[in-house]
Each structure stands twice: as C-alpha cells, then as structure tokens.
Amino acid sequence: MTEPDLIREAQAGDRDALIQILRNIEKSVYQTAFYILKNEQDAMDASQEALIRIYNKINTYQEKAKFTTWVQRIVTNICIDHCRKKRETVSIDEHSLPLEDKANVESEVVRIDMAKEIKKAIELLPDHQRTVIILRYVQDLSYHEIADTLQLPLNTVKSHLYRARQQLQGLLQDYQKGGVRI
Amino acid sequence: MSCSEVTLLMQRNLDKDLSPNELALLEEHLKLCSECQKLNESLQNLSLELEKLPQVEPPVSIVDSILPYLAVQTDGTVAQGTVAQDKKVFPRIRRDWKRYGLMIGTAAAAMFLAISMQNMFSAPERSAEMEQKTANTADHADKVPAVGESRTLSADENTAESSRVEEHTEQSMVGTEPRESLSQPTMEKSSIPNQDAQPSILNPEPPKVHEEAESMDKAGSENAMSGTLKKRVVEEQPLENNGAKDQALALQPLPEEPAIMQNFAAPRLAVPEEGAVSNEKAFKSADTVESKPEVDMQAAKEGVSSPDQRYIAAVEGQMMVVKDQEGKEYFRGHPWGGGGTVTIQWLSPYEFIYVIHFPAYKEQWKVNLPSGQEQKM
Numbered sequence: 001m002t003e004p005d006l007i008r009e010a011q012a013g014d015r016d017a018l019i020q021i022l023r024n025i026e027k028s029v030y031q032t033a034f035y036i037l038k039n040e041q042d043a044m045d046a047s048q049e050a051l052i053r054i055y056n057k058i059n060t061y062q063e064k065a066k067f068t069t070w071v072q073r074i075v076t077n078i079c080i081d082h083c084r085k086k087r088e089t090v091s092i093d094e095h096s097l098p099l100e101d102k103a104n105v106e107s108e109v110v111r112i113d114m115a116k117e118i119k120k121a122i123e124l125l126p127d128h129q130r131t132v133i134i135l136r137y138v139q140d141l142s143y144h145e146i147a148d149t150l151q152l153p154l155n156t157v158k159s160h161l162y163r164a165r166q167q168l169q170g171l172l173q174d175y176q177k178g179g180v181r182i
Numbered sequence: 183m184s185c186s187e188v189t190l191l192m193q194r195n196l197d198k199d200l201s202p203n204e205l206a207l208l209e210e211h212l213k214l215c216s217e218c219q220k221l222n223e224s225l226q227n228l229s230l231e232l233e234k235l236p237q238v239e240p241p242v243s244i245v246d247s248i249l250p251y252l253a254v255q256t257d258g259t260v261a262q263g264t265v266a267q268d269k270k271v272f273p274r275i276r277r278d279w280k281r282y283g284l285m286i287g288t289a290a291a292a293m294f295l296a297i298s299m300q301n302m303f304s305a306p307e308r309s310a311e312m313e314q315k316t317a318n319t320a321d322h323a324d325k326v327p328a329v330g331e332s333r334t335l336s337a338d339e340n341t342a343e344s345s346r347v348e349e350h351t352e353q354s355m356v357g358t359e360p361r362e363s364l365s366q367p368t369m370e371k372s373s374i375p376n377q378d379a380q381p382s383i384l385n386p387e388p389p390k391v392h393e394e395a396e397s398m399d400k401a402g403s404e405n406a407m408s409g410t411l412k413k414r415v416v417e418e419q420p421l422e423n424n425g426a427k428d429q430a431l432a433l434q435p436l437p438e439e440p441a442i443m444q445n446f447a448a449p450r451l452a453v454p455e456e457g458a459v460s461n462e463k464a465f466k467s468a469d470t471v472e473s474k475p476e477v478d479m480q481a482a483k484e485g486v487s488s489p490d491q492r493y494i495a496a497v498e499g500q501m502m503v504v505k506d507q508e509g510k511e512y513f514r515g516h517p518w519g520g521g522g523t524v525t526i527q528w529l530s531p532y533e534f535i536y537v538i539h540f541p542a543y544k545e546q547w548k549v550n551l552p553s554g555q556e557q558k559m
Contacts, residue, residue: 019252022245030240040241047244055252118231136197137232143197162193169228 003067010058018058022051028068028139029075035134036079038123046082050075065148072139073149076131083127121171129164136161183211185218192222196229486526488534493551495526495534502536504551513549515556535559
C-alpha cells in the first residue's frame with residue numbers, strides 16, 4: 001500500500017494503517033530530532049511527542065501539502081520549542097561550552113573523522129540554521145519544502161542555509177588548520 | 183560579476199538552483215579567480231560531507247513505546263484526539279511516577295500522623311470513659327441488692343477467667359492485628375506479631391465482645407478486631423446480668439491508674455496459683471461472704487479476697503488494708519476506734535465495700551483501688 005493510500009485509510013479510521021504510517025516515518029522523525037536536539041534522550045522525547053501528535057492530528061493533514069513536509073513541520077516545531085525552553089533554563093556558562101569545544105578542537109581534529117567534525121560544527125549553529133541544514137541534508141528537502149515545513153519565507157530559508165554553510169565552512173577550516181599544525 | 187555575487191551563485195549551485203546561464207557565469211568567474219575557486223571547492227566538500235551525515239536510528243522502536251498510550255475505539259478504529267496531550271510518553275511516565283510517589287508518600291505520612299494523633303487523643307478519652315464506666319458500674323452494683331449476690335466461681339473458673347484477663351490484657355498491650363487473623367483462635371492470637379493497625383481501624387469487624395462476655399469459653403470466637411477497638415466495644419455493650427458484667431469488667435483493662443495502681447500491672451497478668459485460691463481458710467471469696475454476711479473480726483483479719491483472687495482486703499488493727507497474694511500492700515484506709523465487727527463485700531475485681539458494725543451504729547465505706555481512695559457512704 002502506498003503512502004497516500006495509507007494516509008487515506010488512516011484518515012478513514014483504520015488504526016493499523018495509521019500505525020504503519022508512524023512506523024514508516026519513525027526514523028526520519030528521530031533523525032531530525034536527534035540532529036536538532038543534539039542528544040538521544042531529548043530526541044526520543046521529541047519523537048514520541050511528534051508521533052503522538054501525528055496520530056491525533058492525522059485528519060488535519062491535507063493532501064495538497066507533501067506528507068513528509070507536514071511530518072517534519074510537526075517534529076521541527078516540537079524541537080525548536082524544546083530548544084527555546086531549554087535555552088531559557090540554560091545558563092550563559094553552558095552556552096559558552098561550544099566555544100570551549102571550538103578552542104579544544106585544534107588538538108582533536110586529527111583524531112576524529114570528518115563526520116564527527118561536521119556534527120560538532122552543526123551543533124554550534126543557531127537553532128534555525130541548524131534546522132535548515134538538517135532538513136536540507138538529512139531530510140533532503142528543497143528550499144520550498146523547507147520553507148513550507150518551517151513556514152518561513154523562501155528567501156529567509158535561503159539566507160539561513162547560506163549562512164549556515166558559511167559558518168560551518170569557517171569552523172571546519174579552523175579544525176583543519178589545527179590538524180595541519182599538529 | 184563581483185566575488186560576493188559569485189559566492190551566492192556558489193551557494194545556490196550546491197542546491198542545484200542555478201539556471202544554465204547562471205552556471206556558465208559561475209564557471210567563467212572561477213576560472214579567473216583562484217580565491218573563489220578555493221572557496222567553491224571548500225563549499226563543495228562541505229556539502230558532500232553534509233550529505234554523508236550518518237543516518238542515526240532510534241535505540242528502540244518509538245512507535246512500540248507509545249502504542250499502549252494510543253487510544254482505540256471499541257470498533258478498532260482510531261479514536262481521534264483521545265490522547266489528550268502530545269506529551270512525551272516515557273518521560274511523562276517517569277515524571278508521573280516521581281510525582282505520584284511523592285503524593286503517595288505524603289498521603290501515607292498524613293495517614294500515619296492522623297492515626298497516631300487519633301490514638302494519642304483517644305487513649306485518654308477511653309481511660310476517662312472507663313473510669314466513668316467503672317464508677318457507674320459500681321454505682322449500679324450498689325443499687326442492685328447484690329451485696330453478697332456475686333456469682334459463684336470455682337477455683338477452675340477463676341483460673342480460666344484469670345487467663346482470659348491475662349490474654350486480653352496482653353492483646354491490648356500488643357495492639358492490633360491484621361484482618362487475616364480472623365480465624366485464629368483466641369489463644370494463638372497473642373502470639374501473632376504486631377502489625378499495622380490501619381486495616382483494623384479502617385475496617386472494623388462487627389463487635390463480638392458481648393458474645394464473649396456471655397460465653398467466655400469460646401476460645402475460637404472472633405477476636406480479629408484490634409485490642410483497642412475491642413476495649414471500646416466492651417465499654418459500649420450493655421450488660422445483661424451481673425455475671426456478664428463482672429466478666430466484662432474483668433475483661434476491661436484498667437483505666438489510667440494512679441501511681442499506686444501502676445504497680446498492679448504485673449500481678450494482674452499473673453495467674454493465681456490454685457492452691458492459694460482454694461485455700462478458704464486463708465482467703466474468703468465473695469461467695470463466702472454471701473453465705474455469711476456478718477463476718478467477724480477474726481475472719482476479716484484473715485482477709486476477703488477479690489473476685490479474681492488477686493487482692494485480699496483485711497483488717498489490720500483498726501484499719502482496712504488491701505494486699506496482693508504476695509503480701510504487697512496496695513491500699514490502707516482510715517483508722518477507726520471503738521471496736522466492732524467488719525463485713526467486706528467486693529463489688530468488682532478492684533472495688534469493694536466494708537461495713538464497720540459498732541455497738542450503736544455502723545459505718546459503710548467504699549474503696550476504689552485504682553484511685554487509692556475510700557469514701558464514706
């Protein structure tokens with residue numbers, strides 16, 4: 001059964017179809033949550049919340065939007081909200097931790113692979129830039145789909161994406177310089 | 183085209199967002215500008231690496247973890263909106279347990295405190311009630327023409343009654359018992375370890391004490407209720423006859439006693455020796471008094487024992503003295519002069535009347551052992 005068929009069945013009240021949909025999207029939901037929230041436990045929490053919300057709101061989904069976009073909107077909203085709440089409770093000292101990582105990364109760069117460097121660099125990005133990067137590279141969404149997901153203007157999405165890549169490039173250059181120096 | 187404009191084309195190119203013309207312009211500039219060429223290579227590498235980000239997976243199935251919380255309608259269809267809140271299931275459960283644990287702990291502490299306070303405040307009330315009851319019973323016995331009409335107790339019955347009193351007193355000391363011990367015979371119950379009083383307090387069994395007062399030999403009668411509760415029921419049960427009344431009184435633990443009567447606790451628990459009970463020359467029981475109301479001084483000097491054979495009221499010199507079987511003194515009354523004879527009548531195990539028969543008149547005194555007082559009547 002295709003995704004549109006499953007969705008129709010689920011919206012008609014077929015619980016098994018809805019559960020199947022949840023199983024199909026579970027991994028992508030978790031990936032987004034994991035990269036935005038930076039840790040497994042928070043990602044699990046956000047994923048559960050997102051899947052429950054999808055379960056409850058399946059009838060509100062309209063086929064004119066891409067289902068993946070609709071799902072990612074739900075999970076990113078939850079994650080960004082989570083980040084916002086967490087930021088309100090996190091002290092300035094904790095905010096400065098990434099900078100300490102950046103300072104220490106010069107000695108670590110030769111020991112860790114590129115994927116870990118990029119992951120660390122992504123974690124240093126502001127929330128919206130990080131979210132856009134995740135939607136673009138992990139979920140493989142287009143500008144329009146990202147804009148639809150985040151309900152942001154297209155140019156704003158492009159701006160977030162370009163700035164994010166520039167910042168990542170700068171961070172990774174620092175890492176590489178450190179590695180070369182060592 | 184400036185380098186900054188080319189940088190934007192580089193970014194858009196990463197997302198396959200350039201038209202053929204824009205792509206041609208970018209390639210042309212890169213051939214001429216080494217700095218932009220380096221930057222473009224760097225961005226291309228970054229984008230390639232971003233596309234290779236690891237595909238993380240949840241450690242456990244999230245859907246399986248939330249399935250129990252997804253409501254189902256009776257027909258098997260989805261119950262829309264029945265999961266009230268889009269909250270995290272695992273954390274919520276954990277946090278709820280913390281909260282409920284705290285609530286349960288608080289409730290338990292409050293209940294414990296309430297029970298403790300109830301016991302604290304009710305104990306003196308019960309004592310006061312018992313004292314009042316004792317006084318009322320004594321008064322009642324006084325009005326009934328029962329002087330000398332006390333029930334006749336054989337030595338064996340006395341022993342059995344003493345055992346019962348001992349057992350009952352022990353129960354009251356032990357406290358309460360679990361409801362599971364309903365079928366436990368009476369004699370075994372005192373060996374049941376003390377347990378939480380809450381079930382008995384919350385779910386008291388119907389009172390059976392009246393039956394017990396009527397039939398003391400029913401060893402297996404229901405005694406599941408707590409000793410405290412039983413004491414209260416004993417007090418509240420109407421007594422149908424003097425015999426039952428005496429037995430019920432015997433069952434009652436003594437109220438809060440003055441210092442002198444606190445010494446009674448240990449002897450009261452002891453079962454009197456049969457030899458001492460049956461020795462009519464040494465101790466004259468109430469029935470002896472009944473058959474011989476006029477007790478001469480000699481007999482009074484030998485003493486008249488209480489119904490439970492624990493205390494002996496006797497005349498020493500010209501004064502009423504009460505001792506236990508071992509000779510320990512518990513009461514000493516006022517001295518009188520002028521000779522005369524004395525008759526003694528026990529009203530209860532710890533209250534008696536003595537009459538001093540002078541040649542021209544007589545004086546009647548009532549002695550209450552718990553209070554250590556005597557009162558002229």
